[in-house]
Amino acid sequence: MRMPLHERIRRDIEAAILSGELKPGARLPVEHELMRQYACARMTVSKALSALSSVGLIDRRKRAGSFVARPKVHSMVLDIPDLEQEILQRGQIYRYRLLRRQVRLPDHSTAGEAALAGRGQLLLIEGVHFADERPLSFETRLVSLSAVPEMEALSLEGASPGAWLLKHVPWTEAENRIAAVPADQTVARHLNVGTGAACLFVERRTWRGNDGITLVRQHFVGSAYDLIARFGSSKL
Amino acid sequence: MRMPLHERIRRDIEAAILSGELKPGARLPVEHELMRQYACARMTVSKALSALSSVGLIDRRKRAGSFVARPKVHSMVLDIPDLEQEILQRGQIYRYRLLRRQVRLPDHSTAGEAALAGRGQLLLIEGVHFADERPLSFETRLVSLSAVPEMEALSLEGASPGAWLLKHVPWTEAENRIAAVPADQTVARHLNVGTGAACLFVERRTWRGNDGITLVRQHFVGSAYDLIARFGSSKL
DNA sequence: CAGTGGTCTAGACCACTGA
DNA sequence: CAGTGGTCTAGACCACTGA
Numbered sequence: 001m002r003m004p005l006h007e008r009i010r011r012d013i014e015a016a017i018l019s020g021e022l023k024p025g026a027r028l029p030v031e032h033e034l035m036r037q038y039a040c041a042r043m044t045v046s047k048a049l050s051a052l053s054s055v056g057l058i059d060r061r062k063r064a065g066s067f068v069a070r071p072k073v074h075s076m077v078l079d080i081p082d083l084e085q086e087i088l089q090r091g092q093i094y095r096y097r098l099l100r101r102q103v104r105l106p107d108h109s110t111a112g113e114a115a116l117a118g119r120g121q122l123l124l125i126e127g128v129h130f131a132d133e134r135p136l137s138f139e140t141r142l143v144s145l146s147a148v149p150e151m152e153a154l155s156l157e158g159a160s161p162g163a164w165l166l167k168h169v170p171w172t173e174a175e176n177r178i179a180a181v182p183a184d185q186t187v188a189r190h191l192n193v194g195t196g197a198a199c200l201f202v203e204r205r206t207w208r209g210n211d212g213i214t215l216v217r218q219h220f221v222g223s224a225y226d227l228i229a230r231f232g233s234s235k236l
Numbered sequence: 237m238r239m240p241l242h243e244r245i246r247r248d249i250e251a252a253i254l255s256g257e258l259k260p261g262a263r264l265p266v267e268h269e270l271m272r273q274y275a276c277a278r279m280t281v282s283k284a285l286s287a288l289s290s291v292g293l294i295d296r297r298k299r300a301g302s303f304v305a306r307p308k309v310h311s312m313v314l315d316i317p318d319l320e321q322e323i324l325q326r327g328q329i330y331r332y333r334l335l336r337r338q339v340r341l342p343d344h345s346t347a348g349e350a351a352l353a354g355r356g357q358l359l360l361i362e363g364v365h366f367a368d369e370r371p372l373s374f375e376t377r378l379v380s381l382s383a384v385p386e387m388e389a390l391s392l393e394g395a396s397p398g399a400w401l402l403k404h405v406p407w408t409e410a411e412n413r414i415a416a417v418p419a420d421q422t423v424a425r426h427l428n429v430g431t432g433a434a435c436l437f438v439e440r441r442t443w444r445g446n447d448g449i450t451l452v453r454q455h456f457v458g459s460a461y462d463l464i465a466r467f468g469s470s471k472l
Numbered sequence: 473c474a475g476t477g478g479t480c481t482a483g484a485c486c487a488c489t490g491a
Numbered sequence: 492c493a494g495t496g497g498t499c500t501a502g503a504c505c506a507c508t509g510a
Binding site for chain 2: 475
Binding site: 240241242276277278279280283297298299300 | 497498499500501502506507508509510
């Protein structure tokens with residue numbers, strides 16, 4: 001057998017929980033009992049239980065014991081891959097067309113802009129992502145030049161600024177807002193859809209540590225783009 | 237100090253990575269060096285490094301050492317809370333109106349239905365979620381009666397079937413598809429919006445272990461509902 | 473083949489908290 | 492106040508793999 005013992009213990013208990021044999025609220029055997037069952041040291045049992053606790057399958061309470069967790073928030077993993085990669089993986093041709101590029105001071109009447117800029121200026125980038133020469137997404141992006149000074153000298157022709165940022169200044173925190181909105185005149189023109197057409201709107205802010213990196217707003221052609229989110233307790 | 241030592245080591249290294257002091261690809265001190273620095277046992281260092289490895293901040297390789305990970309997939313946590321809870325938390329009145337309830341065999345021409353039903357029948361539930369008496373979401377749901385037989389006898393008047401399921405048959409795997417779609421006639425009538433209005437569409441399948449639980453399709457009034465997704469490396 | 477991480481032992485002391 | 496989990500020690504043997 002090449003599965004570590006702590007892993008085997010973890011799986012045994014996980015299986016019992018998922019099968020319903022151990023129901024939410026049920027008490028697990030105490031560590032010393034598991035040590036006896038598996039004939040192992042306490043650290044080994046502890047490693048297995050800690051792993052289950054960290055994925056939220058059990059709750060551990062001192063003096064009381066370990067219990068199967070009651071179901072809680074259902075958060076799940078949302079993949080928002082690099083648009084360029086995603087289009088290429090679909091076997092389509094990717095192109096980014098730059099519409100506007102401008103360095104400016106933050107608009108202090110917009111709280112988000114001031115926070116993003118810090119003490120520096122902002123780079124405003126507007127463009128359209130094409131898949132097989134059909135517009136897929138209209139994107140307006142603000143980049144903090146105090147966080148990413150290299151970006152000011154960068155030629156943006158042809159390359160997706162989002163892909164460049166991902167590669168050079170990976171974020172550590174992000175927040176997304178996802179909504180369905182009707183296309184206004186600007187969006188409709190750039191995406192080549194009718195005014196009022198349903199668009200998927202994604203607004204994303206990213207940070208690296210405490211520094212804001214970018215704020216991006218993307219309108220996707222509703223009929224051409226979906227987001228997929230998956231969740232599994234098998235994730236670590 | 238009441239922070240465990242392994243936690244302090246983890247944070248020290250995490251801070252060095254996030255600040256850029258340790259760049260992607262950089263080699264970390266070997267375990268014995270960290271033992272010396274913190275004057276502790278190897279298990280303690282190992283616990284700190286394992287935690288960093290499990291959140292993907294470092295890669296550990298035998299014989300070679302531990303290295304700051306290069307940035308990878310950007311997956312993030314998407315919260316789709318119980319709609320009832322969410323509306324109540326906004327300080328609005330929640331109501332669910334049941335439109336249709338029907339037990340039937342799966343439509344075998346639809347791959348998803350047959351897989352969901354297993355050997356049993358399906359419960360079809362249609363209804364509308366109201367916030368302050370304004371329609372927010374039109375929901376069509378299929379529930380596998382072989383996985384959740386209790387649901388057949390359940391009165392569904394007034395209570396959200398999603399909330400009931402969450403409480404009684406929590407899922408372990410889920411998949412969501414999120415899109416923007418125009419309201420068709422049925423959706424427009426139930427949500428009290430114009431035909432063609434932008435709606436946020438969420439299709440979710442959930443499983444408990446290997447058994448399909450439910451397949452739900454929800455249309456939200458675009459102007460009234462957003463999804464929020466957050467990501468932070470601070471998550472465990 | 474030597475250095476690294478992965479696992480494991482058999483203890484120990486402690487903080488916490490419910491009976 | 493006794494039982495539980497949280498942490499930690501000072502070792503050990505091993506698998507892996509790059510120099």
